Amino acid sequence: MKLLQQILDHNKDFVENKRYEEFATTKFPDKRMVILTCMDTRLLELLPKAINVANGDVKIIKNAGALVAHPFGSIMRSILVAVYQLQADEVFVIGHHDCGMSAIKPELVIEEMKKRGVDESAFETLAYSGINVEEFLKGFSSVSESVAHSADMIKKHPLMPKDVPVHGLVINPETGKLDLVVDGYGQ
Numbered sequence: 001m002k003l004l005q006q007i008l009d010h011n012k013d014f015v016e017n018k019r020y021e022e023f024a025t026t027k028f029p030d031k032r033m034v035i036l037t038c039m040d041t042r043l044l045e046l047l048p049k050a051i052n053v054a055n056g057d058v059k060i061i062k063n064a065g066a067l068v069a070h071p072f073g074s075i076m077r078s079i080l081v082a083v084y085q086l087q088a089d090e091v092f093v094i095g096h097h098d099c100g101m102s103a104i105k106p107e108l109v110i111e112e113m114k115k116r117g118v119d120e121s122a123f124e125t126l127a128y129s130g131i132n133v134e135e136f137l138k139g140f141s142s143v144s145e146s147v148a149h150s151a152d153m154i155k156k157h158p159l160m161p162k163d164v165p166v167h168g169l170v171i172n173p174e175t176g177k178l179d180l181v182v183d184g185y186g187q
């Protein structure tokens, strides 16, 4: 059975048996915080357990690398919406060791794109349009530096209220141990 059908079958059963009831909550985070973290599969359940948050406790935003790549991109917009409209009073940026974005080699990804059928002319068109694909795919070499940089971008964002602490942490994806990089209360 294909993955989509498996999901739809499970979902029918989930709804029919009212298994949603144990997850009932509101859209406002009980712990009044928003987390930006990585989409890494190992963090899916480990991170909430390791920091003691459950359904209804937090707003959580995920992308590859827990990066704020652009001050006016969708990540920053999500953080601002969480702060101004959804009662998040603190921001946590949580990167992790052994992150795929620390090992990413843009030139290899581009090679892979070409192998998978993206035409050379697409790269030429993008280059003419001023888009640097290597830069677009770039990751980081140090996760703690990256977390500190993202936390700094959020803290200093012109649209952020000054009284919102922005913390930076790095989690171990095997043990769940957190290392503090930025204590937002000290800013």
Ligand SMILES: [Zn+2]
Residues within 6 Å of the ligand: 038, 039, 040, 064, 065, 066, 096, 098, 099, 100, 101
């Ligand atoms: Zn990651």
